Amino acid sequence: MSSQKPLTLHIDFRSGLPIYIQIMNQIEQQVSGGTLKPGAQLPTVRTLASELRINFNTVARAYRLLDEAGIISTQQGRGTYILVKPPPEVEERLREETLEALARQYIGEAKRLNCSNAEIIQKVRDQLKSWKETQLDSE
Amino acid sequence: MSSQKPLTLHIDFRSGLPIYIQIMNQIEQQVSGGTLKPGAQLPTVRTLASELRINFNTVARAYRLLDEAGIISTQQGRGTYILVKPPPEVEERLREETLEALARQYIGEAKRLNCSNAEIIQKVRDQLKSWKETQLDSE
DNA sequence: GAATTAATTGTATCATTGTAATAATTGTAT
DNA sequence: ATACAATTATTACAATGATACAATTAATTC
Numbered sequence: 001m002s003s004q005k006p007l008t009l010h011i012d013f014r015s016g017l018p019i020y021i022q023i024m025n026q027i028e029q030q031v032s033g034g035t036l037k038p039g040a041q042l043p044t045v046r047t048l049a050s051e052l053r054i055n056f057n058t059v060a061r062a063y064r065l066l067d068e069a070g071i072i073s074t075q076q077g078r079g080t081y082i083l084v085k086p087p088p089e090v091e092e093r094l095r096e097e098t099l100e101a102l103a104r105q106y107i108g109e110a111k112r113l114n115c116s117n118a119e120i121i122q123k124v125r126d127q128l129k130s131w132k133e134t135q136l137d138s139e
Numbered sequence: 140m141s142s143q144k145p146l147t148l149h150i151d152f153r154s155g156l157p158i159y160i161q162i163m164n165q166i167e168q169q170v171s172g173g174t175l176k177p178g179a180q181l182p183t184v185r186t187l188a189s190e191l192r193i194n195f196n197t198v199a200r201a202y203r204l205l206d207e208a209g210i211i212s213t214q215q216g217r218g219t220y221i222l223v224k225p226p227p228e229v230e231e232r233l234r235e236e237t238l239e240a241l242a243r244q245y246i247g248e249a250k251r252l253n254c255s256n257a258e259i260i261q262k263v264r265d266q267l268k269s270w271k272e273t274q275l276d277s278e
Numbered sequence: 279g280a281a282t283t284a285a286t287t288g289t290a291t292c293a294t295t296g297t298a299a300t301a302a303t304t305g306t307a308t
Numbered sequence: 309a310t311a312c313a314a315t316t317a318t319t320a321c322a323a324t325g326a327t328a329c330a331a332t333t334a335a336t337t338c
Contacts, residue, residue, distance in 0.1 A: 077324030106245040112172035216332025
């Protein structure tokens with residue numbers, strides 16, 4: 001749908017550098033350099049793969065790693081976008097406030113369900129425990 | 140016509156949770172918590188989709204699943220309504236699922252803020268402690 | 279007022295997009 | 309050569325979107 005610019009990348013098949021690394025590097029460069037602006041939509045994995053004459057899963061791998069690195073945002077069924085990042089100082093200031101707001105929101109809803117304090121805490125513990133397995137987190 | 144209240148939902152496109160699941164969770168929360176009362180009409184699939192900037196089929200999917208779960212009643216050509224009264228067993232199941240969904244929601248967003256597990260738990264503790272005092276004004 | 283037409287609402291189907299499990303390929307060290 | 313690890317490809321799947329459709333209600337026309 002819309003604003004996928006061509007995104008010119010050059011893949012060197014003889015460089016020895018894995019293709020997905022080359023894709024990552026060049027996208028990172030274009031983000032740093034301002035060629036790719038926050039919010040811009042990247043080509044779909046299949047489109048880019050077709051242009052580069054490679055498999056779409058190789059592009060998907062690059063996208064996934066870039067997503068985990070916080071460079072882009074991939075959304076199943078929707079597309080892939082350059083991540084809009086707030087400035088570091090804003091992010092830091094917002095972190096505390098946001099976490100507190102999130103906690104209050106969680107507690108508020110849980111209280112409406114007549115959950116006890118013990119339940120409310122315990123459920124967070126439980127879900128934190130099973131978080132790694134279900135999310136395949138980065139660390 | 141209609142008493143379709145605005146129904147404020149918040150969708151996080153980066154959470155990894157499917158949009159239709161997020162819609163389901165939040166509607167369930169509001170039903171359990173009493174914000175959405177039996178008989179109340181929900182926004183049409185197109186209206187809600189427009190507000191959330193998503194495809195109306197995604198809303199329809201959430202509505203259909205909520206319908207199958209016995210929480211709402213969707214009627215082609217008429218609209219979608221909160222069911223008269225969720226049976227006790229549904230109520231109990233809903234409570235469990237909702238609390239878990241709430242916890243996961245909280246954790247997911249906190250994780251994205253790079254909060255540690257310790258922080259995530261501690262913040263809930265803190266806010267629980269000061270809950271009574273801070274809630275006196277709002278109720 | 280009844281019949282007809284338009285508008286509104288949910289439904290069904292398929293295309294598009296990213297995901298995941300796993301196999302095949304390639305490079306490299308032994 | 310063989311074995312191993314890393315990379316890429318194959319395949320099936322899940323989530324979302326686009327489009328056409330059916331059911332109900334509202335509006336129009338006579």
